Amino acid sequence: MAGNKHIGLGTAAIGRPLYINVRQNTDEKPFSLPKFKENGLQVLEDAYSNGIRFFDTSPGYGLAEQLLIDWLKKKGDPDIIVSTKWGYTYVANFDPNAIEHEVKEHSIEKLNNQWKFSKMLLPHLKVYQIHSATLDTGVLENKEVLSRLHEIKKVHNITIGLTTTGNNQTEILEKGLSIEVENEKLFQSFQCTFNILDQSVFKYANKLQNISGPFIIKEALANGRLIPNNRYSNYFLLYDFLMKLADQYKVGTDAVAMRYCIDKFQNAKVLSGADNCVHLRANLLANQFSLTQDELEKLDSFRIESTEYWLERKSLQWN
């Protein structure tokens, strides 16, 4: 299948055994690292054979970067594009009972240290992002970090970006869009949470059309909360409408929720976070239809406040 313009694969769930989500069928089998790797490679292959050429990863996603590096070498396709990040270190050692999964550190030492490994993704690596930039770590004021990112951009000809998480995504976006190093805007790619429930970044749609790198949408399914689910009676009216659309377009509600993102931001890369080929193929059905303006407006009306959205997300488990 030829290129897949709208959908990329996020590799968080294929790089570490636990991830934040609303898992409805938990797997009781004992964890096996070789099987986990084998499944990850299968998902990469399946994504590729279904036309996906954009892959998002991070050192915080366990073995995901290494898996991609090995797979890219074998694949040898120059059309594959990768974005990775720096700032989180995976610390759970694939222990499904681990209490701590990742440690955040936005220092120049962490940047230099993680870059040494991540640069093995070159020449596929085209976007290098600060992982969950926040105001409290001071990373967006750290001159040493900003000029090192500028240097990486110049030497390797890649786009510098940042990802946002939490109820102040718009504040980080605003700040990120304004930062200049040597009279050039430093951040030309942004990865944000956008979905039917949290539409806060939509007000930046026009500004995001002018950046030279990709606008990447993560958590299009609200970590699984947009898959009809008895735990969230507050979304039953939304679930009814999603199921009606799913029925009408002969796809799953996951594809409808992803299509919403594609239709709202037509130039974005929307990430599928699937950890298996069945979910991945279901997500990709989002490519096969478009939502009408009326349907989009009705879906718009289900937005909730950012603070409420992120409070609910905090209560999700790693599973």
Ligand SMILES: NC(=O)c1ccc[n+]([C@@H]2O[C@H](COP(=O)([O-])OP(=O)(O)OC[C@H]3O[C@@H](n4cnc5c(N)ncnc54)[C@H](OP(=O)(O)O)[C@@H]3O)[C@@H](O)[C@H]2O)c1
């Ligand atoms: N701060 C950051 O930079 C940041 C933060 C979060 C995410 N990300 C990036 O965004 C990517 C996507 O994020 P995400 O996975 O958290 O978001 P998501 O797409 O909102 O949620 C994925 C969840 O939906 C489930 N799902 C997908 N298709 C399904 C189907 N057909 N039926 C039932 N369940 C289905 C998945 O289950 P399965 O796992 O079982 O398929 C998973 O639990 C990540 O891989 C990562 O690359 C970046």
